[in-house]
Amino acid sequence: MIRSSAGLLILLCSALIGCGIADETEVEGPAGTPLPGVTTYESEQFFLGQALFNRAFTPEEGLGPLFNQVSCSSCHDLPTSGGHGAEPVTKVSDFDERSGCNLLKEDGGDLLQASVVPALRTAGILPERIPASATAVTELRAPALYGIGLVEAIEDGDILAQADPDDQDGDGISGRPGLGAQGLPGRFGNKAQHATLSEFIENAIRGEMGLTTPEHPTEEMPNGLPLPEGSDPARDPELQTSDLELLRAYLGFLAQPPRRTLDNPEDQAASEEGGGIFESIGCANCHTPTFVTGNNQSMALNQKSFRIYSDLLLHDMGPELADICAPGASPSEWRTARLVGLYLRSEFLHDGRARSIRDAILMHGGEAESARYRFQDLTPELQQSVLLFLRTL
Numbered sequence: 210m211i212r213s214s215a216g217l218l219i220l221l222c223s224a225l226i227g228c229g230i231a232d233e234t235e236v237e238g239p240a241g242t243p244l245p246g247v248t249t250y251e252s253e254q255f256f257l258g259q260a261l262f263n264r265a266f267t268p269e270e271g272l273g274p275l276f277n278q279v280s281c282s283s284c285h286d287l288p289t290s291g292g293h294g295a296e297p298v299t300k301v302s303d304f305d306e307r308s309g310c311n312l313l314k315e316d317g318g319d320l321l322q323a324s325v326v327p328a329l330r331t332a333g334i335l336p337e338r339i340p341a342s343a344t345a346v347t348e349l350r351a352p353a354l355y356g357i358g359l360v361e362a363i364e365d366g367d368i369l370a371q372a373d374p375d376d377q378d379g380d381g382i383s384g385r386p387g388l389g390a391q392g393l394p395g396r397f398g399n400k401a402q403h404a405t406l407s408e409f410i411e412n413a414i415r416g417e418m419g420l421t422t423p424e425h426p427t428e429e430m431p432n433g434l435p436l437p438e439g440s441d442p443a444r445d446p447e448l449q450t451s452d453l454e455l456l457r458a459y460l461g462f463l464a465q466p467p468r469r470t471l472d473n474p475e476d477q478a479a480s481e482e483g484g485g486i487f488e489s490i491g492c493a494n495c496h497t498p499t500f501v502t503g504n505n506q507s508m509a510l511n512q513k514s515f516r517i518y519s520d521l522l523l524h525d526m527g528p529e530l531a532d533i534c535a536p537g538a539s540p541s542e543w544r545t546a547r548l549v550g551l552y553l554r555s556e557f558l559h560d561g562r563a564r565s566i567r568d569a570i571l572m573h574g575g576e577a578e579s580a581r582y583r584f585q586d587l588t589p590e591l592q593q594s595v596l597l598f599l600r601t602l
C-alpha cells in the first residue's frame with residue numbers, strides 16, 4: 210500500500226515542477242557506467258579516463274621502481290572497473306598521545322609498496338618491509354568508487370553541519386571532519402584524509418603505482434634508501450596534468466549503482482520494514498541516508514539528491530577496530546562507510562575482516578556501541594529485516 214501511493218506521488222511529481230521530492234534514481238546506472246546526465250564531451254572524457262584507469266603500466270612507461278599494482282583497476286575491479294577490490298594494501302604508522310600521528314616518512318612512509326621492478330631486484334633491493342618503527346599495521350581493502358563524484362560535489366558546509374565534536378546533543382555520537390591537504394575538511398579515504406578527488410588520485414598514482422606527476426616529479430625511496438642508477442628509465446614526470454584530469458573525469462562521473470529489489474515479495478516487504486528499524490535503532494545517526502550536491506558546473510552533478518548512508522565524518526569505533534592513525538584521525542577513528550552497493554560485496558570494514566554484513570555490525574564499538582546493542586536486542590526476524598534492507602542498498 211505504502212509503496213504504491215509513494216509511486217503515485219512520484220509519478221504526479223514528475224509532471225510538476227518544483228514538487229520538492231528529489232529523485233535519487235537520476236544519478237543511478239549499472240555499475241561502471243557514467244552518470245545518466247553527462248554531456249557528450251563529459252562521456253568522452255569518462256571513457257578516456259576509464260582506459261587510463263584500466264591501463265597496465267610497464268617499468269619502461271614509469272611503473273615503479275616501487276609499486277603495489279600495475280593499474281588502478283588491479284585493485285578497483287569488482288564487479289567492474291571502478292569497483293572495490295580484494296587486494297590488501299599494507300599501511301603502517303606510529304601513534305602516541307603526546308606527539309600525535311607519525312607516518313614514518315624517514316622509513317619509506319605509511320604506505321608499503323609490496324613490489325619492485327626487475328632492475329631493483331637485480332640490484333638486490335627487495336620490496337618494502339614493515340619498518341621496526343611501526344607500532345600499527347593494517348591491510349586495507351579498496352572501497353568501490355561508484356558515485357564518488359557525487360560525494361565530492363557535496364558542499365563542505367553540509368558535511369560540517371552534521372559534526373558534533375563535543376557531543377553537545379548528548380546522543381553519545383560525536384563525529385568530526387577529517388583533515389585533508391591545506392587544512393580542508395577531508396572526505397575521501399578510510400580516515401577522511403583527503404579533501405578532493407584530485408588529491409586522492411595524485412596520491413594513488415604515486416603510492417600504488419610509482420608514477421611521478423608534475424606536482425611530485427621525484428620517485429619514492431625504498432624503505433627510505435636511495436635508488437640505484439638506471440632503475441627508473443622513464444622521464445619524469447611520467448604522467449601529465451591532462452592524464453590526471455582524465456582520471457578525475459572517470460571517477461567524477463561514475464554512476465551510483467541502483468537499489469536492488471529482492472525477488473521474493475516477502476523479503477522485499479521485510480527489507481522495507483528493516484529500513485525503518487535502521488533509522489529507529491540509531492544506525493542513521495552516522496549512516497546519513499541521503500545528501501544533496503551543491504551547485505556544480507556539470508549538470509550531471511548539479512543539485513542532485515543521492516543515497517549515501519554516510520555522514521563522511523570520523524567516529525571513534527572503539528579499540529577492536531583501532532589500528533593505523535592519520536594526521537587528522539586517531540587509531541580508533543574511521544570515516545563512516547558508505548553503504549551503497551553493499552550487495553555487490555562479500556568483505557566488509559576497512560580491512561575486510563568481516564565476511565558478512567551481520568559480522569560488520571557486531572564489530573561496531575565505541576560511539577556505535579549502543580546502536581549495535583539495540584541491533585542485538587532485536588528479535589532474529591527483525592535483525593533479518595535490517596540485513597535484508599542493507600542488501601538492497
Ligand code: HEC
Pocket residue numbers: 262277278279280281282283284285294296297298349350351352353354357396397398399400406409410413414417418456460
Ligand atoms: C594496490 C591497490 C590499489 C590500487 C592499485 C589503487 N587503489 Fe585506490 N584504493 C585502495 C585502497 C586500499 C583504498 C582505501 C585507502 C584509504 O582508505 O586510505 C583506496 C581508495 C581510493 C579512493 C578513495 C575512495 C573513498 O571512498 O574515499 C580513490 C578515489 C581511489 N582509491 C582511486 C584510485 C586511483 C585513481 C587509482 C589509480 C591511480 C587507484 N585508486 C589505485 C587500493 C588501491
Ligand code: HEC
Pocket residue numbers: 382399487490491492493494495496524526530543544545546547548556557558559560566569570573576577580581584595599
Ligand atoms: C557512530 C557511528 C556509526 C553508527 C551509529 C553505525 N555505524 Fe556502521 N559504520 C561506521 C563506521 C565508521 C564504519 C567503518 C568502520 C571500519 O571500516 O572499520 C561503519 C561500517 C559499517 C558497515 C560495513 C560497510 C563496509 O563498507 O564495509 C556496515 C554494514 C554498517 N556499518 C552498518 C551499520 C548498522 C546496521 C548500524 C546500526 C546498527 C550502524 N552501522 C551504526 C559508523 C557507524
